[in-house]
Amino acid sequence: MTYCVGLKLDKGILFMSDTRTNAGVDNISVFRKMVTWEVPGERVITIMTAGNLATTQAVISTLDERGKAPEDRAPSLLEEPTMFRVAKLVGETLRDVIKSQTDTGQTADAFGATIIVGGQIAGSEPRLFMIYAEGNFIEASDDTPFFQIGETKYGRPILVRAYDPAMSFEDATKLLLVSFDSTIKANLSVDLPLDYMAYETDSFAIAQQGRITVDNPHFKQISNGWGDALRAAFASLPDFKF
Amino acid sequence: MTYCVGLKLDKGILFMSDTRTNAGVDNISVFRKMVTWEVPGERVITIMTAGNLATTQAVISTLDERGKAPEDRAPSLLEEPTMFRVAKLVGETLRDVIKSQTDTGQTADAFGATIIVGGQIAGSEPRLFMIYAEGNFIEASDDTPFFQIGETKYGRPILVRAYDPAMSFEDATKLLLVSFDSTIKANLSVDLPLDYMAYETDSFAIAQQGRITVDNPHFKQISNGWGDALRAAFASLPDFKF
Numbered sequence: 001m002t003y004c005v006g007l008k009l010d011k012g013i014l015f016m017s018d019t020r021t022n023a024g025v026d027n028i029s030v031f032r033k034m035v036t037w038e039v040p041g042e043r044v045i046t047i048m049t050a051g052n053l054a055t056t057q058a059v060i061s062t063l064d065e066r067g068k069a070p071e072d073r074a075p076s077l078l079e080e081p082t083m084f085r086v087a088k089l090v091g092e093t094l095r096d097v098i099k100s101q102t103d104t105g106q107t108a109d110a111f112g113a114t115i116i117v118g119g120q121i122a123g124s125e126p127r128l129f130m131i132y133a134e135g136n137f138i139e140a141s142d143d144t145p146f147f148q149i150g151e152t153k154y155g156r157p158i159l160v161r162a163y164d165p166a167m168s169f170e171d172a173t174k175l176l177l178v179s180f181d182s183t184i185k186a187n188l189s190v191d192l193p194l195d196y197m198a199y200e201t202d203s204f205a206i207a208q209q210g211r212i213t214v215d216n217p218h219f220k221q222i223s224n225g226w227g228d229a230l231r232a233a234f235a236s237l238p239d240f241k242f
Numbered sequence: 243m244t245y246c247v248g249l250k251l252d253k254g255i256l257f258m259s260d261t262r263t264n265a266g267v268d269n270i271s272v273f274r275k276m277v278t279w280e281v282p283g284e285r286v287i288t289i290m291t292a293g294n295l296a297t298t299q300a301v302i303s304t305l306d307e308r309g310k311a312p313e314d315r316a317p318s319l320l321e322e323p324t325m326f327r328v329a330k331l332v333g334e335t336l337r338d339v340i341k342s343q344t345d346t347g348q349t350a351d352a353f354g355a356t357i358i359v360g361g362q363i364a365g366s367e368p369r370l371f372m373i374y375a376e377g378n379f380i381e382a383s384d385d386t387p388f389f390q391i392g393e394t395k396y397g398r399p400i401l402v403r404a405y406d407p408a409m410s411f412e413d414a415t416k417l418l419l420v421s422f423d424s425t426i427k428a429n430l431s432v433d434l435p436l437d438y439m440a441y442e443t444d445s446f447a448i449a450q451q452g453r454i455t456v457d458n459p460h461f462k463q464i465s466n467g468w469g470d471a472l473r474a475a476f477a478s479l480p481d482f483k484f
Contacts, residue, residue, distance in 0.1 A: 153395030157424035161472045174482040182399035198484075208484045221480045229475035230403045236471050238463045240416040242440075242450045 001189030002150035050150035051113025095135030155179035243431030244392035293355025337377030397421035
């Protein structure tokens with residue numbers, strides 16, 4: 001499995017992804033699931049992927065090759081005029097990759113993947129999309145300001161309760177660390193290290209980018225502290241009486 | 243879907259189940275998923291079910307009919323000498339019901355169900371089991387002192403963090419209300435009212451039993467208070483710095 005979250009904030013967009021991939025429980029590896037394309041001053045586009053690793057790597061490679069030699073490989077992520085067109089291109093690429101694999105007679109489910117795409121292109125607002133295996137997609141809004149893909153359920157309650165669009169990037173990163181920690185504690189298919197990227201509106205540059213490993217002191221504090229904080233929160237609730 | 247939890251405590255066993263059943267999102271109903279058989283002074287057995295409603299109702303009815311006319315319908319829940327034998331009987335009944343339905347050529351998955359069985363029979367300790375669709379089962383232990391069935395993921399992190407075997411029944415009920423509330427807030431397939439039953443070790447009688455409806459003032463306080471308590475817990479964590 002995998003766990004990735006894209007979070008729209010007043011300040012911009014925050015992305016976080018884990019790095020565990022598994023085929024069964026006895027074949028696990030570390031793979032990066034977040035890729036960012038940056039043209040300073042003009043566009044920043046980040047993609048996170050969940051699902052069949054062969055599919056998602058083929059999608060990223062296809063998109064990346066087009067970007068590197070744009071003169072003969074249109075359309076390219078680096079030339080699309082809007083984020084909507086970027087999402088459409090990523091969706092079409094995903095659908096084409098899955099189609100090419102299912103031509104051998106396998107079912108599409110086995111090759112499925114979901115993608116979060118977000119960023120900003122000069123001339124329009126930052127936008128955040130979730131793309132389905134079918135190639136169609138939905139956009140984040142004020143009502144639904146974040147998208148999760150992969151193993152989404154364990155980490156959802158804290159996002160639903162504590163998300164606030166006015167959060168700073170650092171507070172939002174803390175929130176995502178709690179959400180990821182809850183997921184990691186409850187199942188084997190999501191694990192450290194975690195990759196993050198913060199994009200600040202109208203900066204057209206990466207604000208913060210990094211990897212949180214198992215030795216990260218902030219993560220340790222948050223992970224250890226969250227158990228105590230939850231128990232204190234629980235104790236603070238009014239008692240139940242039969 | 244459904245959400246049921248059976249929790250082993252030092253004091254006994256606590257059971258809680260929701261009451262929503264759905265076939266798609268446009269066909270929802272309220273069904274009780276918890277049944278208790280009580281022979282005061284001798285045995286208390288509680289069963290909770292998740293999965294195909296036709297399957298689980300057939301299992302309960304079969305078990306119940308045998309109990310009502312034990313002279314010609316052996317074996318019966320009310321006559322088995324140990325909780326292990328009770329779990330075996332429930333598992334066999336579940337497997338037989340699924341088998342009778344799949345004889346028409348349908349796959350077993352469509353008729354699948356999972357069951358939690360717990361209680362105590364005079365002469366041995368209280369025991370708690372989880373039974374799979376195949377009829378086999380596992381038992382709760384000090385390492386894994388609770389079982390969840392149905393839509394288990396949203397409500398798991400708080401159980402993992404805040405469960406303590408020394409809890410009172412009232413505190414444990416509060417814990418389960420938080421776990422159920424997190425689940426209800428995050429998806430449509432689990433909902434109030436909630437049924438609960440507390441069994442106290444060596445009492446051989448139902449200690450507490452009831453239904454928590456949407457008007458229950460305790461549940462409202464806990465549900466409303468939990469959002470604030472979580473945000474306070476989150477704020478109490480050390481700040482993350484890039």
